[in-house]
Amino acid sequence: MSNDVFALSGRFDVAIIGAGIVGCALARRFALEGASVAIIDKASDILDGASKGNSAILHTGFDAPVGSLEQACIAAGYAEYLEIHGRLGLPLIKSGALVIAWSEEEKALLPSLMEQARQNGVADVEPLGEAAMRRAEPGLGAGARAAFRVPREYLIDPWSAPFAYLLQAIENGAQVLRGAEVTGGRRDGIDWSLETSRGTVQAGLVINAAGLWGDLLDEKLIGRRDFHMKPRKGQFVVYDKPAAQLASHILLPVPNKITKGVVVCRTAFGNLLVGPTAEDQDDREHATLVPETLEALKKRGEEILPALRDHQVSAIYAGLRPATEFKDYCIKAHDKSYITVGGIRSTGLSAALGIAQHVLKLAALDLTKPADPAWPVVSNISEYFPRDWQSEGHGGIVCHCEMTTRREVLAALDGPLPARSLAGLKRRTRVTMGRCQGFFCSAELARLTEGHFDRPMAEKA
Incomplete structure (x- = not known):
């Protein structure tokens, strides 16, 4: 039976605006806690904004700022994904990652990055000299100097995971309203009345998980914004399936202050991915592909894995990350009736379940968990498990x-x-x-x- 509705009626404990990765995880967490949940999105389908384009990696958070909210949410989200993925039918490809230095300057940074990882609770990082690194990845280009291994960085399906989260929320009572842009709202002291292009939604608590539009939605609903969105475009090159044999690990660069850098890794769907770029822009809607940038990305991929020169590109795509002027996540309870979840950027897939745990604590609702919650199983579309x-x-x-x-x-x-x-x-x-x-x-x-x-x-x- 379809949950696809064209209007919502009745009053909800929680209304979540935005059906991206984070919104889906929020809907799941609150539904499992016993809340009546509405999730609203202006697009025709879920995951249609920033969530549609990412690197599909389950991060440990080894390189997150120590003591940051981002690091705490990644660690919690990572742990919960490992706990629940089997019950929901979600894949986990245990690849591990290598952080590779391509210059003497980067090589000098590896010990401090490993110490940062240990401070973040990722204690099993392992230094590799050049010989050990090349035994682990024989196809690396001549410029690789040294590396360290992060054994518990994994590959996952970036779309089935949030789909499963929202499906579980629905099967535990949540309702979804798609194609419904929030145009305004007011609070009468007890409840919110959210005006949408498909009618009014009544809720006690509103959670803004609107991604690239989060700051503007805050301004529309509560008359202020505590951050300003600066979309960061990431372009990707995807090689055809035979290229996946060229790398067994996720190949990571030494990160800088702006970006984690260009990654080379297999995908859950059997391809090899190179990307993303990191290009700040003002446009919140369009992630335009630039031929010159894609050629430079291909060149960098071939420097990392020279054998890529003999493989065909099967797809190119670009996504926008909801970056702000702040390095950390922008999650704030403005009062007991409104919570903003913004500035999640590239780590949202890994952190989503942890973000949902954190927001649940901020909400401090008096809820009663269902005695026997539903656990749907989604169909596998990963190349590494039966299809x-x-x-x-x-x-x-x-x-x-x-x-x-x-x-x-x-x-x-x-x-x-x-x-x-x-x-x-x-x-x-x-x-x-x-x-x-x-x-x-x-x-x-x-x-x-x-x-x-x-x-x-x-x-x-």
């Missing part, structure tokens, strides 16, 4: 590049949180994400999705 095409009765392959079955597509168009856009269907099933980028499967997808999307595939934007 639907390997079982009987799947109805045939729709997307041959990504081996997505008809059964998977139809399931994603139904259920409690159906896909309402091609982008949403991609994130649930991997359709059109392979080497042909939808050239061969788009006609069949247009037929299967007819009547399901807000904007039909055949309609030009």
Whole structure:
């Protein structure tokens, strides 16, 4: 049965604005605590803002600022993901990471970075001289000088995780309102009345998890903002699946004050990823791909792994990270009725569950946990675990590049949180994400999705 509604009625304990990674984790946590939850997003589908583009790494937080809220949330989120991923059917690819120095100056920084990791509770970092480093990753370029290993940095599916969080929230009573922009709101001393493009939502507590629009939403609802959003664009290059054999670890650079730098790693979907860049901009909506920047990114990837020169790029993409003028997260309870969760940047995937724990404490609601909460299991779309095409009765392959079955597509168009856009269907099933980028499967997808999307595939934007 679909939870897809066009208006919400009744009063909710909590209204969460924004259905990105953090909003989905918040909805899950509050629903599991027994709150009545509404989650509102202006897009047709979830994860349509900053959350749609990231590196898909489960970070330990080894390089986070010591004592920061970010570090605490990453550590808590990491631990909870390890605890729950099996019950929700979420993948975990135990790759480990190497932090690699490419100059003598960077090599001199490795001991202090390892000490920072230990202060952050990541005590199992291991220094590697050049010989040991090359035994661990024989394909590294000639410029690599030394490294240290972070054994518990892992790869995960960046879309199935928040989808599972929100699905669990729904199955424990939460309601979702998509395509509903919050246009205003007022509080009568007890409850909020949020005005949206699809009606009014009544709630006792409002949580602003609006990502790239969080500061403007604060100004709209409470008349002030404590940070200013400065979107940071990250461009990525994705190599075709044979390139994944070139690296077994996540290959990390020595970070600087602005960015973690360009990463080379496998993805949960069997590709090899190079990126992101870090480019500040004012535009909150468009992450434009720049050919010159992508060429420079390819060149850097080939310096790290020279064998990449012999492999094909299958996709390029860009995302925006909700950076602010502050290095730490901007999470604040303004009073007992309004909490802002802003400035989460690139570590949101790892920290989301920990952020939800922290916000629950700030909310200090008097709640009663359900005695037997529901634990849905999501379908696996990771290349490293059994896929639907390997079982009987799947109805045939729709997307041959990504081996997505008809059964998977139809399931994603139904259920409690159906896909309402091609982008949403991609994130649930991997359709059109392979080497042909939808050239061969788009006609069949247009037929299967007819009547399901807000904007039909055949309609030009």
